[in-house]
Amino acid sequence: MSKSLLLLCLVLCALVLISCAKSESTTNREAAPAASPKTSPAATTATTGTSTAAEKIGVPECDAYIAAYEACIRDKVPAAGRATYESTFATLRKQWHDAAANPQTKAGLAAGCKAATDAARTAMKSYNCNF
Secondary structure, three states, X not given: OHHHHHHHHHHHHHHHHHHHHXXXXXXXXXXXXXXXXXXXXXXXXXXXXXXXXXXXXXXXXXXXXHHXXXXXXXXXXXXXXXXXXXXXHHHHHHHXXXXXXXXXXXXXXXXXXXXXXXXXXXXXXXXXXXX
16 A cells, blocks of 8 residues: 555656656746736736635645645746646646545655655756745
8 A cells, every 4th residue: 555655656756847847948948938928916826825725635744835836836937837837736736635535545645745845846946946
């Protein structure tokens, strides 16, 4: 049982790292976008804040990771790469939410979220995010 949970956590971490690598290479190629549609910071905060509050995992390590990662995406990632991070992160959040709903897998989520936090700390260093 714990081997399958560890494997799930490693796959999730790999997903996050792969999405980070793809966005960074895309962002580096696009030196400076000429013009992008502006979204008010309040609207972005309201949207992200609502989804975070509605989708708490119930595992403190996971909830802390989600809050820090969403803040990083919202505040530090350039708009050109933000969509990729958000879609990948939505998948990860759903998987963690589903795993937390199962009592057998919920116990191992803390370790997986802690590993994801460590991985994100390295992967998102270029954006000066705090985890």
